[in-house]
Amino acid sequence: MLQYFSEKNIHLPARVASGKFISQKEYMQFYDRCCLNKGAFDAVSNVKNFRVTDKHLRNVIVANQKGMAKVSNETLLGRVRRLRCFLDWLFELFHEVHELDEKIGKQFNELVAKIKLDEVALGRNGSQQVSSAEESVLSDDIFLDLLELIMPSSPNNPFKASRVRNYLIVNLLTQSGIRRGALGKLKISDFHFYGTFDQISIYRSGNDPTDPRAEKPNQKTKAHLATVDKNIMHQVKFYIDHVRAAFTRAQYHDFVFVSENNSKGTAGQPLSLKSINSLFQKISKALGVHVHPHMLRHKWNEIFDEKGERCGVDATRLEDIRKYAMGWSQNTTMNNIYNDKRLALKARELSLAHQHKVDQKK
Numbered sequence: 475m476l477q478y479f480s481e482k483n484i485h486l487p488a489r490v491a492s493g494k495f496i497s498q499k500e501y502m503q504f505y506d507r508c509c510l511n512k513g514a515f516d517a518v519s520n521v522k523n524f525r526v527t528d529k530h531l532r533n534v535i536v537a538n539q540k541g542m543a544k545v546s547n548e549t550l551l552g553r554v555r556r557l558r559c560f561l562d563w564l565f566e567l568f569h570e571v572h573e574l575d576e577k578i579g580k581q582f583n584e585l586v587a588k589i590k591l592d593e594v595a596l597g598r599n600g601s602q603q604v605s606s607a608e609e610s611v612l613s614d615d616i617f618l619d620l621l622e623l624i625m626p627s628s629p630n631n632p633f634k635a636s637r638v639r640n641y642l643i644v645n646l647l648t649q650s651g652i653r654r655g656a657l658g659k660l661k662i663s664d665f666h667f668y669g670t671f672d673q674i675s676i677y678r679s680g681n682d683p684t685d686p687r688a689e690k691p692n693q694k695t696k697a698h699l700a701t702v703d704k705n706i707m708h709q710v711k712f713y714i715d716h717v718r719a720a721f722t723r724a725q726y727h728d729f730v731f732v733s734e735n736n737s738k739g740t741a742g743q744p745l746s747l748k749s750i751n752s753l754f755q756k757i758s759k760a761l762g763v764h765v766h767p768h769m770l771r772h773k774w775n776e777i778f779d780e781k782g783e784r785c786g787v788d789a790t791r792l793e794d795i796r797k798y799a800m801g802w803s804q805n806t807t808m809n810n811i812y813n814d815k816r817l818a819l820k821a822r823e824l825s826l827a828h829q830h831k832v833d834q835k836k
Contacts, residue, residue, distance in 0.1 A: 646660075646702060659691045663728060696803060
């Protein structure tokens with residue numbers, strides 16, 4: 475971390491002492507560098523010296539090297555966390571809390587909040603922790619608060635614009651369990667506005683030539699049909715016919731969700747993945763709890779387990795249904811994450827029942 479800022483001629487102690495700190499852009503550049511191993515940029519500089527006349531070919535070589543040089547989430551998390559801890563220490567060293575300038579304090583808190591959000595998104599080394607079997611990825615109370623908050627008519631809704639679109643995004647993720655990438659690439663033709671009026675086609679599309687986005691979203695897993703509530707389907711159709719149709723650029727592509735902000739001339743263009751992330755950051759701030767799209771996929775699985783058990787579905791059959799709904803192959807072990815939780819709950823029930831029986835005999 476110190477080596478990186480030294481190379482950029484950024485003296486962190488002097489920055490913090492002056493109250494200017496590092497900008498969001500400087501932090502994002504640091505974050506991008508943290509994603510790569512220490513030797514990655516030496517390799518990139520060697521490519522620059524290599525005599526390749528075709529600029530596009532040279533860019534492809536550099537991009538490929540960067541992709542191969544990515545570090546694990548745990549390493550990335552450690553580097554980002556180290557920066558935050560160092561900034562916290564410097565801030566306490568140079569600034570008296572009681573005499574702190576309000577503007578400086580606000581700027582510092584915004585920077586630290588951004589870093590903390592990234593830390594949470596990277597998992598906070600969750601793989602090294604043993605969670606309670608009863609612990610939910612998102613508690614029922616917070617989940618209900620989220621669904622109320624995102625209602626277009628809610629007085630607590632944090633969005634001044636795009637309320638219908640954002641409501642649909644959250645509810646489609648909640649009801650279908652699909653990933654952010656699958657949602658970002660949904661097209662009007664993927665919605666079955668006929669027959670049972672409750673299904674959506676989810677599939678891989680590779681490098682879609684009709685997609686103008688630099689970071690093209692895609693479906694990672696197998697093709698399948700996602701089932702959602704008919705009311706949501708009707709609301710999606712209303713959005714397409716009355717909200718989306720108002721944007722001229724939306725006529726030139728089939729992607730459902732579009733940017734409604736024209737500050738960069740993007741109104742009507744397919745909604746970017748970064749915009750979906752920003753949407754959830756604003757929701758997180760309003761809820762006071764960090765929520766991200768993949769968290770809703772986990773919540774879908776929790777609700778799926780509860781409904782399956784209430785309906786008395788055979789455990790093996792339940793897993794086959796889950797694999798289809800998640801787009802997983804029959805050989806996947808991904809479902810073990812949810813199996814383990816259900817088994818832990820059953821083990822707890824049996825242990826308590828056994829203990830109760832023992833106590834009665836005593």
